[in-house]
Amino acid sequence: MKYEKYYNLIKQQSEIFDKSQNCKIGQTWKHHLLPVINNALVLAEKYNADKDIVEIAAIFHDYADLLDMANRDNHHILGAELAEEILKKDGFKQNFIDKVKLCILNHRASVVKEKFSVEEICVADADAMSHLDNVVELICWRAYLGESIEQCNNFVKRKIEKSYAKMSKETQNLMKDKYESILKILF
Ligand SMILES: [Fe+2]
Ligand SMILES: [Fe+2]
Secondary structure (H helix, E strand, C coil): CCCHHHHHHHHHHHHHHHHHCCCCCCHHHHHHHHHHHHHHHHHHHHCCCCHHHHHHHHHHCCHHHHHCHHHHHHHHHHHHHHHHHHHHHCCCCHHHHHHHHHHHHCCCCCCCCCCCCHHHHHHHHHHHHHHHHCHHHHHHHHHHCCCCHHHHHHHHHHHHHHHHHHCCHHHHHHHHHHHHHHHHHCC
8 A cells, every 4th residue: 555654644543533532443544544545536436536646635634633632722733733744754855745735624524614625625515415324423423432321312413414415516416315314213
């Protein structure tokens, strides 16, 4: 695997994160990070994006969050900086690093920003898709944190609505049936 070193780094950090969140070890990797990377690569093929930029950005998109949940509000900014440090050390060109950073900076639904590159769209859409594909993981995560059923429902509903809203029109079309089905279940 081309970026095995980065996969291992994030997988290990996500297991530490699971422990800190009282979640089952491996849950975040299996049900969020890996699906985001895989979705991003499928979209990169579909939308003709640079696969290396998309893959690396998807791997690192939540890195700052995994390091410390206190970074949550700024994890897109901090994550972009952390990825830059690592990629610089590994000899990637600044032009490539800047494109990866933009994908990480603009992956969030709650921070609405104009996306200019197709690579940014792939990573942001893949992140949003994974929330719809892994809605049970989201519910369990909030439950592990001790939230009530109403709180879990409200958190997940808001997350799903925001995730769908941030997707490109093409990806919304792919996910429309699933989105409507999830909203029928949540109250
Ligand atoms: Fe994120
Ligand atoms: Fe994410």
